[in-house]
Amino acid sequence: MSIKPIKTESDNKAALERIEQLWDAQPNTEEGDELDVLVTLVQAFEEIHYPISAPNPVEAIRFRMEQAGLDDTDLVPYLGQRSRVSEVLNYKRRLSIGMIRKLNEGLKIPLESLIRDYQLAR
Known part of the structure; x- marks a missing residue:
């Protein structure tokens, strides 16, 4: 086993190919x-070079809705009347x-996602 640090894109590509073989x-x-x-090295390289930002609150809500098979009306207990649900989702x-x-307690959406700042539509 000859493993070296992953420093470049070509190193990363080679490591991914070896991972596939193994x-x-x-x-x-x-x-x-x-x-x-190799998996640990690739993960560390990709976290630095390809960071994934956390979703904004609306994206987090929509993702949880998709996971749980919910539709807009299922959010009424958490957001209020249907018009308010629509306003939030839009x-x-x-x-x-x-x-x-309510979203954190009821739908288990992480607080970190729900409190992020985001732009409203104009």
Whole structure:
């Protein structure tokens, strides 16, 4: 096993190709250990070079709706009347503290996503 740091895109590409070759390696074998190390190195490289920003509150709500198979009317207990749900989902109204609490407690949407700043539609 010859592993080196991933410093460039070509290093990353080579590591990904090797990971693909090792994908079915058994744990606690030389190949399994190599796979674990390469995955860790690729993950570290990609976190630095391809950061993924957290979703804004509306994106987080829509993602949770998709996960749970919810539609707009299912949000009424958390956001209020249907018109308010529509306003929030269409970036016309900001979430209130009460809405944030209800969404976090009821739908388990992380507070970090719900309190992020975002632009309203004009």
